[in-house]
Amino acid sequence: MSSEQTIDAKQAFERFANDHGVKIKHYHCDNGRFADNAFKLHCDANNQSISYCGVNAHFQNGIAERAIRDITEQTRTMLLHAKARWPAAIHLCLWPYAMRTAIHVYNTAPVLEECTSRIEKFSGVKVGFRMKDNHAFGCPVFALQNDLAAGNKIPKWSPRARLGVNLGPSPNHARNVNLVLNLQTGLCSPQFHCRFDDFFETVRHSSDDLMTSADWKQLAGFAKSDGTSVSNVPPGVTQQYVRPVGTTNNDFSDVPSNDQDDISFFNDLSDDASITDSSPQDAQVSDGASANPTSAGVSSRGRQRKLSRAMQESIASRDFFGNKDMHYMEAFSAITTEEAEFNYAREHDQHLSLQERMRHPIAFHAEMMGDIMYFHQAMRQADADEFVKAVVKEVNGHIKQKHWKLIPRSEVPEDSEVIPSVWSMRRKRDITTNAITKYKSRLNLHGGKQTFGVNYFETYAPVVTWFAIRLMLIAALLFTLFLRQIDFVQAYPQAPIEQDMFMELPQGIETVHGSSRDHVLQLLSNIYGQKQAGRVWNSYLVNKLEEIGFKPSLVDDCVFYRDNVIFIVYVDDGIFICPEDDKISQAISDIKNVGLDIEDQGNPADYVGVNIKRQKDGTIELTQRALTDQIIEDCGLNDTSYTKPVPAKVSLHLHAFKDSVPFSEKEFGFSYRSATGKLNYLSQTSRPDIMYATHQIAKYSSDPRREHGEAIIYLVRYLKKTRDLGLKFKPDSTCGFECYCDADFSGNWLKFLAHLDPGTAKSRSGWVVFYAKCPIIWASKLQTQVALSTTEAEYIAMSSALCDVIPVMELLKEMRELGHPVICTEPTVYCKVFEDNSGALELARLPKLRPRTKHINVCYHHFREHVRNGLIKILHVSTEDQTADVLTKPLAQNIFTKHRVAICGA
Secondary structure (H helix, E strand, C coil), X not given: CCHHHHHHHHHHHHHHHHHCCCCCCEEEECCHHHHCHHHHHHHHHCCCEEEECCCCCHHHHHHHHHHHHHHHHHHHHHHHHHXXXXXXXXXXXXXXXXXXXXXXXXXXXCCCHHHCCHHHHHHCCCCCCCHHHCCCCCCEEEEECHHHHCCCCCCCCCCXXXXXXXXXXXXXXXCCCEEEEECCCCCEEXXXXXXXXXXXXXXXXXXXXXXCCCHHHHHCCCECCCCCECCCCCCCCCCCCCCCCCCCCCCCCCCCCCCCCCCCCCCCCCHHHHCCCCCCCCCCCCCCCCCCCCEEEECCCCCEXXXXXXXXXXXXXXXXXXXXXXXXXXXXXXXXXXXXXXXXXXXXHHHHHHHHHCCCHHHHHHHHCCCEEEHHHHCCCCCHHHHHHHHHHHHHHHHHCCCEEEEEHHHCCCCXXXXXXXXXXXXXXXXXXXXXXXXXXXXXXXXXXXXXXXCECCCCCCCCCHHHHHHHHHHHHHCCCEEEEEEECCCHHHCECCCCCEECCCCCCCECCECCCCEEEEECECCCCCCCHHHHHHHHXXXXXXXXXXXXXXXXXXXXXXXXXXEEEECCEEEEEECCHHHHHHHHHHHHHCCCCXXXXXXXXXXXXXXXXXXXXXXXXXXXXXXXXXXXXXXXXXXXXXXXXXXXXXXXXXXXXXXXXXXXXHHHCCCHHHHHHHHHHHHHHXXXXXXHHHHHHHCCCCCCXXXXXXXHHHHHHHHHHCCCCCEEECCCCCCCEEEEEEXXXXXXXXXXXXXXXXXXXXXXXXXXXXXXXXXXXXXXXXXXXXXXXXXXXXXXXXXXXXXXXXXXXXXXHHHHHCCCCCCCCCCCCCEEEEECCHHHHHHHHCCCCCCCCCCCCXXXXXCHHHHHCCCEEEEECCHHHCXXXXXXXXXXXXXXXXXXXXXXXX
């Protein structure tokens, strides 16, 4: 064991201790590696003292020696027990899992006084021991088939469960989740829906042929196809955790003996440990770390296995173990087999889930961006000093505002949890120049550690919808209204805490009163990071606004009315709209008088990441030039003059391209996920013309290929040609409320994939909603069910579009009833829906059941009542004038430009 590995193990132990509220101040060690200068210097750097045993006097460190012996003997016993009862499946290479299981039992079993466990005594927290969740290591496990676990159906006579080997409790999941080795694939994964045969009864009389004696070992790379064991370990995997057998006699000579020193007893830490590193030194990656592994051995068919995209990213960011210390079998758990690689049904479900996440562009953008990071990531940046200053400012701000008080840990009630804290670091950039304007450091309570029903209940917090924001801007132009933007300073902590909450001291912060082991913070204000923080702040804000006469909208929870003043709020950013500027000033004064800390930012220049500019001709432009330039720079196209006139190739249908080369960040020079997040944010907020192309690219962000990277380059070349384009609002008071919707019937159908990928059979819906000829809503979505005809596809698209339209109608109706000016071409607010399919028009107008349409679910008939009452008029439009066509498929340049001008205004 090298000095570097010793320090890595020391850091792992200290993170383990820190997660349990324990700070290590002193080490009592053997001589040898612990007497190295590197170990001593690391202890000195962390203000830790050391004492040593006498030379050859190991008994002076008897507690540790006895623990090593007990764990090793228990590991050997479990492995021998399983091997004797199921020799066809149990192999020496499973000893790391047996050892981890032994460590888990050693730590959690209630063997001390008063039926407490060692982990309870170590942490001072009552954990409890559930015997029903502990099972014999290596015993047969029957895990529910994935399709059934997901709620899907499988053929009637297919097996409901698959046989596996129990490898002990998963270190990263709940206590009732075990790692199970799949005998057909050689992979291990966490499983919940299981039945355990603790007495090995189901395999006692089974033949080796039935149990596939050596298949999984070959698949996992521990044995050759001729049955002999391998002596090498795949590249990027250290032998510290993998002990492949060097002989064929299946003896137990490779089981670690009592005197081995290279065993990590704390390798069952959760991945959260890497989030809250206490110092920059802890976050450093050693120079000796090997490159990320890209290969995972060879399958039984001779196919070269490759790590999945998600696994490569996980390895790259896993600072706790590092690449060289990651267990090969654990790495294998995320590797897809040949069959799993082509599970298009699962990928299709992921596409639909991703599609829903993309409807919230700000959250999706934050998920993909690189300017938001954890503390340990920020400390690696070139501008780490600026983040340190931001940390100091944040802590001092909380102290000044009295958002917490320091109390002894002993004063925390027994039934209360002390929740860890997490730093969130961010660079804020100018919306027009993309230059860094501010470094923000936000101290958060670790909401992921909260327990439902104990320290949180409801979590939902509304935010203003984008259609409401655009609608108010258009109304301001139409009726010459004043606009004013405000910002709530440190919004969440302005609200009081909902219930008693206790938080660990921020890592790296010490007080004159004591350390984090002896003291905790009792929260007095609604600190960021709580699961309920957004809801608590919203409820507090609504109560304060109601005190000064504002009434919330019944349609949009974040729109408020007081006389002729309208106020919309997105978390901590608000905009006032009113025909009289004095009334806005009075409303701002009233808000300050009720105790809310706000900053008057004047006429809106940018709101929620979009630049708002009022032109001399009275129009308003919504642009994101800085974001567009950043995307172009990220993709390395700043110096090229080669551009494209459309965002996507008409001749190419994107699909999974499973036989192609995986996307390489090194080859393309940009991160696929980051580019996807930025493109989605751009398309959802100010560039509807790239919506279709962006959705097609985002579908494959979990496993992108070279063709998908080329599609991004193609789209960014188009952005370079139209970098100044955005939304231009020039309202036409003669036009009312209009919606164009369209569908591309099975537009992605590919003959060679049709039998595998259900996504190729599904149609795509697209719609755009105009108010006074200005776009307020647009969308491009893959339909969630297979349409059997063009009529059905168009009808589903119309129904989905009107799910967005009807709330806008209700909001306009509410505004008119309260005396605010709105455009109405008839006495009642209505919407014209322009559809280019006569069958869909007839189906929408006449509620008659027809043999080919009666199967359509009632959820798609929800708008018929509005049609019957005349609130929605459905009109025909020619295919050439169907503006929503640009949201359903790639188009030729001339027709694409025509529709882009109709939507964007340029």
